[in-house]
Amino acid sequence: MTRILLHTRLDDCLAAWRASGYSVLAPSKSHELTRFNEVQHASDMALDLVLPERTIKDHFFPQTEPLIRYRIKKHEIDTEEMVPPELKRIFFGVRPCDASGLAIDDPLFGWDYKDEYWFRRRGNSVIVTIACTSADDFCMCTSVQLSPDSTKGSDVMLTPLKDGRGWQVLALTDRGNALLETIPSILQESDAEPAPPASVPVKFDIDKVTAWLADPASFESHFWKEISQRCIGCASCTFLCPTCHCFDIQDEGDTYSGIRRKNWDSCSFAMFTMHTSGHNPRNTQSTRWRQRIMHKFNYYRGKFDVNSCSGCGRCTRQCPVDMGITETLQSISNLPR
């Protein structure tokens, strides 16, 4: 016997959570875009999507984030730190890849200097994940040692029932347990069978890939030029990535006052590493694509013992020229050796 949540009780669930002070965000479509929006009713949710177009990363590391408000006076400056509120939020209907993305980025924002902007948002957010029972051509979680039902980064795991009436419910963390305690009468015991997880074929051999990337000779391989020839250098793959975390810091305002902001930035852009002198260590698209792949599957792995990729496939799904991590890593794992 396990606990289950029926679709028909989802509205009661939302009401109970709101009564406990949570706001609930779930995938939904608004203005022709699927993303995590605050929802009031179960009917607002788009839970049958393979993945929303935007990731939940946006709600922890927003595309532009005010850091400090400043006012400049003669021989004096007033500053005020803009601290993000520690909102009690439930992210409902997260996919395992997106949930994993948060866990992958935690060590980066936490090593040595702690980025409170990330952790204040992480602190009171509960991640309720729904295991995938369907996938599309671009899904590749199984290629990066995750799976359509992986629990990494999740507080509660929902596994769809075979009969389609609801989900098996499993709390994975204290935060998850606390969340379920707010809805004891809504959950029920049942022996209904869970649906099998989606079948996601493995697309490349990650061990082969990481071994090749770790070989110093690979850095200057002709491979990088060939694979990135058609890259147009936009940031759609990085900005839609659940783990890409690079940013810029910019001041915005008039002569006397303004706001210092942390804005998304991308290794795809030439300006990203350009020195004031004009020297640019990564001055071609191929060196920038190499950086992206190396960062995710070599450097990050070396520092935090995890690939900076959760296999969501958005990079390929959305790429204007049909590039992406999958093709590159497939090609690497097929290289003759």
Added chain:
Amino acid sequence: MGIQEQYRNEAAELLSSGAVKLVIGYGEGSTSDRRRPVFIRSADETARLVLDANCIANLSGYLVPEGLLSDGKSVAVFLKPDGIRSVNILAAEAQVNPDQVVILGFDIDGGQASPLPGRKATDFAPLIESQKSTGLSTELQQEADQLELMSATDRFEYWNQQFSKCIKCYACRQVCPMCYCRRCIVDVNQPQWVNTSSHTLGNFEWNIVRAFHLAGRCVACGGCDRACPVNIPLRLINHRMSKEALDAFDHFAGESADQKPVLATFRQDDPETFIL
């Protein structure tokens, strides 16, 4: 012989005769309905070329990167009429020498790709002329009309919602053959003309700058619209600017390599509707 085989053969011939050093075309993509740009440098690789109704991207932007044409050698490129118009604009703006561009022209109609006769941009002048007389896309016009029916307030709110989705990934800029500036205005910081932040105001700034920069230059290839990962209907903005240019100045972008840029040209008989 189908068009794909015909053009593969032609590409092989162009490469093996040394007439061109490179063929920019389409290849298989990561799914059955996706096509991706491919760069073919030798005749024995031409079997990678695919040409069918899924080949919709405008490849002319790949002619622009610094150094590609500087050796004086020619490049062949698969182009639909929109792409041919782009080449005309790039030539008019001194970005490519049209003599170095061999056009493997085709059009898509009724789910089929069919060859267009001619290999130089000028060969397609009658075709473009007839497109001009047909006018801008009626489909787009119908969509645009829906917006025109809205009150100004509602229309502003519509764009407010659309632009608030923008993440400034600049896919629209990078995919556009017309966005070839070495340093885009938004990347200039002395002075900082445009704020880099992607909040709604910053997004308005970017999208409006972009719209104006493309006025009279956009050929409605739809690349930006398809590239936008957050589904902003950029086609409608571009269409509106194209319509202004056509209605007010009889300017159809990319008519020929001699066409003057509409916003950089003054004629005595220009309408002066802005003077009250």
Added chain:
Amino acid sequence: MIYNPFPMRVVSKRDEAPGVRTLRLEFVKQEDHDYFSTNYRTGMFGLYGIFGEGESTFCVASPETRKEYIECTFRQSGRVTTTLANADAGDIVTFRGPYGNRFPIEEFEGKNLLFIAGGIALPPTRSVIWSCLDQREKFGNVTIVYGARTVADLVYKDELDEWKRRDDVNLVLTVDPGGETPDWQDHVGFVPSVLEKVAPSPDNTIAVLCGPPIMIKFTLNALEKLGFSAENVYTTLENRMKCGVGKCGRCNVGSVYICKEGPVFTAAEVQAMPQADL
């Protein structure tokens, strides 16, 4: 929180060379000064900023033996440095740091020191030089080889005079051919060739080398010829940075984050990095 800088008051400014300026900054708040004093060691860097313009990364040019203030020397080139250059005494600017690793000068004790710098790269070297000269008795011979394009481009001219006068410092100055003035008494030639001419002994000697990439490359060759092992040559790397604390993702050379694992490296460490990423 993490990205909030310390307000600093500009105490004085000094022109070093055309377009190059030094600012001396003092902490506005005692607690900020205490933090700096506790944490600063020579070689570390900071992000210097002006609200409204942004932040720019450069070294702390003052030594760890003098922590009452921070000195920074920079060439006016971008948006931030232009505004910093225009700051006057009394103005408030900002400092975030000190970040990064340092020169392990306690390991240099008992050894001879050879400092080599080119142009605007004297500031990071100068921080180590004074950190050692302020405890002169702990070190052996001190040789400083400094070169710039022209006589006018030499920075810290007063300090160069002082080092020249000291009999416990051997100062070797040079300017590039054509950069000399009629009354120039010192060497004319590029740093690597002057270094080979001066030929300091590698025995029991640590070399500290800072300069533009091209100078570093040729000077490393010269040092190798003179018999210096790459483990005994220290240098600093710089890259564009935004956060300074290993998060913003741009300063890495290969897997090495300059902001956290650097900016100080031995020549051996630099040689192990992918050279195409420098």
